Amino acid sequence: MKVAELIQKLQELNKPEAEITLMGNLGHPEDDEADRYFDVAEVWNDGEETITLFFGMNIPTEEDEEEDRKFVDNNLSLFETIAKSLNPNK
Numbered sequence: 001m002k003v004a005e006l007i008q009k010l011q012e013l014n015k016p017e018a019e020i021t022l023m024g025n026l027g028h029p030e031d032d033e034a035d036r037y038f039d040v041a042e043v044w045n046d047g048e049e050t051i052t053l054f055f056g057m058n059i060p061t062e063e064d065e066e067e068d069r070k071f072v073d074n075n076l077s078l079f080e081t082i083a084k085s086l087n088p089n090k
Contacts, residue, residue: 003051022055 022038025031040056060068 024055 022041024036024038025034026036027034036057038055039058040054042054042056044052044054046052
């Protein structure tokens with residue numbers, strides 16, 4: 001697809017303030033079960049004649065999840081105190 005074609009298709013929608021959902025599919029485009037939503041988009045200038053639109057997914061790593069668990073463990077009493085103050089009858 002040429003840049004001009006993409007711009008034209010977006011302009012035809014006439015929704016300049018709309019959010020764009022980046023979605024791909026690992027199988028048949030009609031198979032909703034295979035849809036994947038991308039939350040990373042980059043434009044790469046490959047040279048004089050091409051560009052790359054890169055789409056990716058921020059998937060938490062085991063390290064990220066371990067950090068989250070440590071944060072919750074270290075702050076559990078604070079979370080419990082906040083929860084009790086929001087629901088004093090429980």
